[in-house]
Amino acid sequence: xxxxxxxxxxxxxxxxAGNRSLELFNSLDDEQIIGPxxxxxxxxxxxxxHVAWFYEQFILRLLxxxxxxxxxxxxxxxxxxxxxxxxxxxxxxxxxxxxQYMRDVQDKLCARLEGEMASEQDSFIYQFAAFHxxxxxxxxxxxxxxxxxxxxxxxxxxxxxxxRLDAGPLPGDVDIPGGSFRLGSDKSVPFMFDNEKxxxxxxxxxxxxxxxPVTNAEFAAFVADDGYQRRxxxxxxxxxxxxxxEAEHPIYWIPDGAGKWKLRNFDRIIDLAPDKPxxxxxxxxxxxxxxxxxxxxxxxxEWEVAAAGEPSNDGGGNGGIAPTKRRYPWGDAPxxxxxxxxxxxxxxxxxxxxxxxxxxxxxxRQMLGNVWEWTSSQFDPYPGFKPDSYKEYSEPVFGxxxxxxxxxxxxxxxxxxxxxxxxxxxxxxxxxxxxxxCAEQD
Numbered sequence: 001x002x003x004x005x006x007x008x009x010x011x012x013x014x015x016x017a018g019n020r021s022l023e024l025f026n027s028l029d030d031e032q033i034i035g036p037x038x039x040x041x042x043x044x045x046x047x048x049x050h051v052a053w054f055y056e057q058f059i060l061r062l063l064x065x066x067x068x069x070x071x072x073x074x075x076x077x078x079x080x081x082x083x084x085x086x087x088x089x090x091x092x093x094x095x096x097x098x099x100q101y102m103r104d105v106q107d108k109l110c111a112r113l114e115g116e117m118a119s120e121q122d123s124f125i126y127q128f129a130a131f132h133x134x135x136x137x138x139x140x141x142x143x144x145x146x147x148x149x150x151x152x153x154x155x156x157x158x159x160x161x162x163x164r165l166d167a168g169p170l171p172g173d174v175d176i177p178g179g180s181f182r183l184g185s186d187k188s189v190p191f192m193f194d195n196e197k198x199x200x201x202x203x204x205x206x207x208x209x210x211x212x213p214v215t216n217a218e219f220a221a222f223v224a225d226d227g228y229q230r231r232x233x234x235x236x237x238x239x240x241x242x243x244x245x246e247a248e249h250p251i252y253w254i255p256d257g258a259g260k261w262k263l264r265n266f267d268r269i270i271d272l273a274p275d276k277p278x279x280x281x282x283x284x285x286x287x288x289x290x291x292x293x294x295x296x297x298x299x300x301x302e303w304e305v306a307a308a309g310e311p312s313n314d315g316g317g318n319g320g321i322a323p324t325k326r327r328y329p330w331g332d333a334p335x336x337x338x339x340x341x342x343x344x345x346x347x348x349x350x351x352x353x354x355x356x357x358x359x360x361x362x363x364x365r366q367m368l369g370n371v372w373e374w375t376s377s378q379f380d381p382y383p384g385f386k387p388d389s390y391k392e393y394s395e396p397v398f399g400x401x402x403x404x405x406x407x408x409x410x411x412x413x414x415x416x417x418x419x420x421x422x423x424x425x426x427x428x429x430x431x432x433x434x435x436x437x438c439a440e441q442d
Contacts, residue, residue, distance in 0.1 A: 002124040003190035007113040010126040013414070014106055017133040020344075021048060021102070023154050024140040030095060032149055037088050040430050041143045045098060046077070046087045051136050052102040053077035055129045058390060060108055063125060069104055080392050125389065127191055132390075134412040138432070141344065141410040144266060145252075145280075146430045151266040151347060160337070160345045167353035169275045170212035173439055174306070174362045178206040179321035181305050184382050185419045189327065195394040196419045200383050202301055204321060208439035209298055209306045212352035212365050213373060214289065217274035219281070220261060222289045223249050233291040238284030241427050250281050251429045265348065275351040277371045277434040283402045283426035286374045286435040295437035300377040300403045300421070302438060307360050307367040307406070308418035327417050329360035329367045335413035340369035342413040349409055364436075369411070371434035372404040372422055379403050379423035394423075401425055408432035 025033065025048055033045040042050075053073050060066040068074075076082065076090050093101060113122065141152060184199035185192040228248050231239055241247070249255075254262040254269065261272040281289075290296050298306070305321065307329050312322035326332060328339075335342050339358035341350045349370050359365050367373075379394075379401040387395045401423035407416035410432055424431055 001187055002120055002127075002192075004120055005118055005123045005127070006116060007118050007122075008116075010113060010118055010122065010130075011110050013127065013130045014109060017130045017137070017412075018102065018106055020137045020154070021051065021133060021140070022099075024137055024144070024152055027153055028144075028149060032147070033095065034088065035143075035147055037085075038146070039084070040428070041146055042084070042139075043088055043092070044140060044143065045092050045095065046090065047136055047140065048102065049093055049098050050077040050079055051133050052098075052105045054132055055109060056105045059125055059129060060105070060112075062389075063121070064112065066108070069101065069108075124191070128193075128388070128390065131412070131415045134415050138408070138410045138412070142430050142432055148264070148267050151268070152344070154344050154347070156343060156345050157347050162346065164337075165341070165346055165348075165350035165354055167275075167351040167355075169215060169217070169351070170353040170365055172211050173208040174211055174364055175208055176204075176206065176302075176306060176309070176362055177311070177319050177321060178204055179312075180204070180323075181301070181309060181321055182323075182325065183301050183304055189417075189419070192419065193393065193421070194385070194388040195379075195381065195421050197382060197386070198384055204301065204305050205441075207298075207302055207441070209302060209362075209364060210436040210438070211363060213277035213371055213434045213436045214286075215275050215352055216261075216272050216278050218293075219250065219278040219289060220272070220274075222292050223253075225292065227288060227292050230292070233288040234284065235287060238287060238426075241282075241284050247285070250278060250285070252280055273349075273351070275353070276349040277352055277366075279349055279371050279408075279432055279434050280429050281434060282429045283374050285429075287376075289435075290437055293437065294440060296440055297374060297376040297435060298438045300375040300405060303367075303373065303375050303405045304418060306362055306364045310361040325418075326361065327419075328358075329364065329418065330358050335368065340407075340413065341366070341409045342369040342407060342411055342416070344410045346409055367405075368407050368416055368418070369413075370409055371406075372408045372411075372432055373406045374433055374435040375403045375405060377403045379421065397423065404431075404433055 034043045181202050181204045182199040183202045185196040186199040252264045256262050262269050263272045308326045310322040310324050312320045404422040
């Protein structure tokens with residue numbers, strides 16, 4: 001059951017999500033909000049309209065029977081019905097009309113929230129729709145990177161203390177014992193997505209997992225050792241992807257001619273920071289690195305144990321996994337600036353040793369924030385899965401994606417937890433994804 005929240009909380013959440021959309025959208029010109037026709041991005045003008053339509057469709061229209069604000073809104077903004085390739089050709093609302101539509105929808109959403117506390121239904125669907133906008137604002141951000149647009153100017157980033165990002169490397173593994181663990185979310189959590197349902201007992205075998213994600217320096221050693229040219233390191237489909245795309249290094253790395261690397265960061269070229277996590281690598285690249293390093297990607301079960309689990313002691317000196325479980329790596333309190341690199345405050349990654357206040361019970365760092373982390377697991381339903389009201393959120397793509405965990409620097413802290421499951425196809429390099437590794441078992 002979703003925890004009941006106040007109507008004011010819902011109103012504030014809608015306003016905050018909408019303001020982030022405006023910050024990312026309004027700083028671009030009319031040409032940029034359409035952008036080039038690429039297979040991995042949407043026209044931002046379409047995407048902002050889609051988000052407003054989503055609120056209207058799933059709350060105002062389907063739940064509360066209100067008439068549509070746009071006669072042709074379904075034909076323009078339904079992401080299931082409107083295939084990706086034609087979104088540039090649609091008679092989209094212009095900039096000002098689109099923003100007015102966004103305001104009109106938000107006004108109607110807020111107007112129907114009366115009284116102090118929301119209903120359970122509103123507590124769920126309003127948060128779900130706001131989190132949907134949060135996912136899109138992260139997509140707006142990596143779209144700006146993809147299209148070489150300027151770095152966003154965000155209010156939340158203006159007074160951020162950038163010195164906390166410089167902390168160096170964090171090598172080594174932590175040992176996690178075997179035992180039983182309940183993977184997923186139970187009915188006590190305040191909010192969950194349908195693919196987290198329900199928690200179920202799993203057996204965990206002892207494993208070793210890296211304290212931190214793989215760094216640029218570590219990945220550069222793989223590149224220098226001809227990692228992209230060695231067929232033995234790549235799975236067949238990954239090798240086919242590498243050859244077809246002529247991939248020789250991470251997508252935004254640029255050789256400086258002196259044996260080192262630069263990085264394209266939005267529209268600027270900067271030095272590649274050695275101790276920041278490698279980012280914008282896909283699952284194939286992560287898997288090939290692991291093969292080269294004699295390591296492996298964690299399963300999503302192992303990842304969740306490392307993030308949410310706690311050590312126990314049976315009284316005889318033998319460690320194990322406690323039956324308790326943390327909502328966040330550091331405990332159950334929400335994220336703060338001291339615990340995690342989230343919410344676009346830093347406008348980029350931190351060194352992997354930064355944010356020690358966010359360590360998990362086992363000593364793993366940055367399991368929330370900084371970069372999404374690829375796992376070895378396929379995105380499949382948990383036992384007993386049933387879709388929520390937005391049936392297309394998870395069910396249609398089961399079996400076709402890889403699971404990522406943990407959130408990135410542009411992810412919203414109100415949305416990601418230790419149980420949150422992200423999912424992308426394995427060739428995607430545009431998302432804010434890196435990875436950490438596990439030791440191979442003897």
